Amino acid sequence: MRGQKPTAAMSDELLVVGLKKGDEAAFRQIFARENAALLAFARNFVRESAAAEEAVQDTWVAVIGGIGRFEGRSTLRSWIFSVLANIARTKAKRDGRVLSFSDMGYNDPAVDPDRFSGDGTWLSPPGRWSEINPERILGGRQLLAHAMAVLEQLPPNQRAVVQLRDLEGLSAPDACEILGITESNQRILLHRGRSRIRAAIEVLMDTEKGEQFDPTK
Amino acid sequence: MLTCKELGERASDYLDSEMNWRDRVSVRLHLMMCKHCRAYMDQLAKTVQLLRDDASTVDAGEPDPRLIALLSKRSGEAS
Numbered sequence: 001m002r003g004q005k006p007t008a009a010m011s012d013e014l015l016v017v018g019l020k021k022g023d024e025a026a027f028r029q030i031f032a033r034e035n036a037a038l039l040a041f042a043r044n045f046v047r048e049s050a051a052a053e054e055a056v057q058d059t060w061v062a063v064i065g066g067i068g069r070f071e072g073r074s075t076l077r078s079w080i081f082s083v084l085a086n087i088a089r090t091k092a093k094r095d096g097r098v099l100s101f102s103d104m105g106y107n108d109p110a111v112d113p114d115r116f117s118g119d120g121t122w123l124s125p126p127g128r129w130s131e132i133n134p135e136r137i138l139g140g141r142q143l144l145a146h147a148m149a150v151l152e153q154l155p156p157n158q159r160a161v162v163q164l165r166d167l168e169g170l171s172a173p174d175a176c177e178i179l180g181i182t183e184s185n186q187r188i189l190l191h192r193g194r195s196r197i198r199a200a201i202e203v204l205m206d207t208e209k210g211e212q213f214d215p216t217k
Numbered sequence: 218m219l220t221c222k223e224l225g226e227r228a229s230d231y232l233d234s235e236m237n238w239r240d241r242v243s244v245r246l247h248l249m250m251c252k253h254c255r256a257y258m259d260q261l262a263k264t265v266q267l268l269r270d271d272a273s274t275v276d277a278g279e280p281d282p283r284l285i286a287l288l289s290k291r292s293g294e295a296s
Contacts, residue, residue, distance in 0.1 A: 022292025024285060031284075035277040057281060064287050111225040111257070120220025125253035132263045133270075147267055166268040172235065191229035198264040 012076045019067045031060070034077065038084050041163055044156040045088035046095070055091050059084040078174040081164065085178050106188050110195035129205060141204065150200040151193075157181075158193035165190055219247045224254050228261050 010018065010029060018026025038059060042052035062083050070079055115124040136143040151159055157179070164175040176186050224247055230236045231244045248255050 022288050022290070022294070024288055024292075027284070027288050028280065031280045032277045035280075057284075060280070060284050061287060064284065064291060109226070110228065111222070113222070116220075116222040116225075120222035122221050122253040126257045126260055128256050129260055129263055132267065144267060144271060147264070148271075151268075162268065166265055167271055169269065172233070187230060187233075187235060190233075191226070194229055194261060194264055194268075195225075197268070198261050201264060201267075202260065 013072075016067065016070060016072065016076055019064070027064070030063075030076070030080075034080055037163070037168055038080070041081060041160065042084060042088050044160040044163075045085070045092045046097070051091060051095070052088075055084060055088040058087050062087065074174060074177070075170075077168065078170055078178065081168070081170070081174075082178045085180075106185070106192070108192060108196075110191055112199070126202060127205065129201075132201075143201065143204070146204055147197050147201060150197045154193050154196060158189045158196070161186055161189040162193035162197070166194070219243045221247075221251060221254050221257075224248075224251075225257060228258055229265075231258070232262055232265060 010026060015026045015030055019030065035056065038056045039052055042055045043049075046052050046055060059080065063080055066083070070076070074082070115122060117123045132143065151162060154162065160179055161175055161181075164170045164178060165172065170178075172183060172186055175181075175190075176183055179186070181189070224244060227236070227240065227244065231241065234241075236244070248258060
């Protein structure tokens with residue numbers, strides 16, 4: 001999760017109670033936890049930073065105004081993301097940007113088909129990743145920064161699903177609800193998105209190996 | 218019999234336990250016999266872990282004063 005992690009965090013239940021009472025400390029805690037992730041998520045719907053910021057600001061207004069109607073049927077985080085998705089979708093439509101989560105990013109294979117022989121076995125098998133962690137420097141790039149840069153390049157629907165499921169830790173049903181997609185499409189998009197990031201890390205790992213074993217150096 | 222290529226297409230379903238038992242057994246059998254697919258599955262699992270462990274803290278900044286004002290209004294209504 002990408003937001004700030006406050007110390008002595010209140011539970012979601014307490015945060016909702018606080019927000020319903022207009023408690024500033026509760027609001028600041030939710031804001032600190034979610035704002036950066038919401039901004040990143042908004043960029044799936046609207047391209048420009050200013051429009052994304054506006055969508056997130058409108059989301060907070062809607063959250064403050066609508067928390068009385070929050071019944072706890074979903075998690076607070078999932079509800080806030082749903083509010084944002086609705087607002088950002090409307091904004092994208094108003095700006096003439098038709099955003100469809102149903103027509104791209106489904107058909108690319110998870111692994112380059114050239115790496116398999118005709119009978120579906122590996123021609124160019126993957127190597128072993130002995131140690132991998134976010135602080136690892138590979139080929140001069142910090143691994144996590146590299147993964148995040150690839151995430152930014154994904155088609156918006158793949159990126160949105162990977163953000164919700166892997167970065168924000170939301171459940172598959174919550175991600176489907178927020179994005180208005182079916183369970184099977186959610187699974188496809190998640191796997192395609194993860195696969196592209198895996199492939200990019202693999203290239204970086206192979207480059208490092210190549211540099212290590214290059215006999216001319 | 219599941220091929221390596223087919224396994225590559227279903228790997229996230231396996232990792233996320235979103236597979237029926239028959240498919241799951243099929244993937245497990247394949248993984249027992251195929252070191253390349255074990256390496257592939259391990260790479261994908263590590264990719265997911267990397268994203269989930271993302272410990273980077275992004276400065277959320279300060280909420281817009283208008284939001285705090287709106288909140289105070291709510292507080293006034295609640296009391």
